[in-house]
Amino acid sequence: MDLFSRSWTALRTAVAALPDEDFARPSGCTGWLVRDLVCHLIIDAQDVLITLVTPVETEPTRDAVTYWDLVEAPTGDDPLDALTVRLAAAYEEPRLLKFHLDDVGSAAGRAAGLADPTVRVGTRDEVLTVGDYLSAYVLEWTLHHLDLIAHLQDAAEPPAEGLARSRGLLERIASTAFPSSLSDKDALLIGTGRRTPTDAERAELGELTAKLPLVLG
Known part of the structure; x- marks a missing residue:
């Protein structure tokens, strides 16, 4: 849960530091500009808030690895995806996107910090423990942090521990390890198709x- 907080804080901090002109640059997500990705992060933060206040009594059906579908x-x-693009454009000014992400994102971070990791919650018609x-969201934040900075020169990278944890999760999803010669960042970029080997x-x-x-x- 600490790593969730560090990864999420690093991503929101990177967004907050972006100059306005960077919001019109491409992101690492197909068809999305940086502003579209930031709008998606706002929706993600809302999903985190909704999920953390949706406790269920039934047994878990997924874990941090099986949460993901290929x-x-x-x-x-x-x-x-097209709706996200239209929503992002409706903000008109990058400062409004930054404000909304900071507002909802901070709340999601606080909610995660207060949550009991053993409680079971429902999302996407599945059940997981909060932990x-x-x-699972450490991988989400880390990949989107890489997407955010894909075409930006001086933006801060994701935390090293988040990259390492995310690589481990991706290797478990793949049921095999990536070569040790690949850095954690390169393993994630190549493994998810964000870069051609x-x-x-x-x-x-x-x-x-x-x-x-x-x-x-």
Whole structure:
């Protein structure tokens, strides 16, 4: 839960530090500008708040690894993705996006810090413990932090411990380890299809290449 807080705080801090012109730059998410990604983060923060106040009594059906489904690579044509783009444009000014993310995001962070990790909660018609749910979101925050800075020169990177934990989760999702020669950041970027491996990296990946990219949904 501490790592959830550190990863989320680092991501919100990176957004808050962006100059206005960076909001119109591409992000690492297909079809989204940085402003669209930030709007998505606001929706994510709302989902965290909703989930943490949706306790259930039934047994968990997912954990931090099985929370994720493997889906088709996004094309930018999904209706919900398109809605996010329209919502982001409606903000008009980056400062409004920053304000809303800080407002809702801070509340989500406080709620996570107060939550009992053993409580079971419902989300997406599944049941997880709070601890597993927040652990899954470390991967979400870390990948989106990488998306945020994909085309930005001087933006701060995700915390090293978040990168390491996220790599571990992705390896468990893949049921195999990535080569030790790959940094945690490169393992995540290549593993999720955010970067094409070089010929040398492809050789290192070996049979794992056939499983890639791991597109999480």
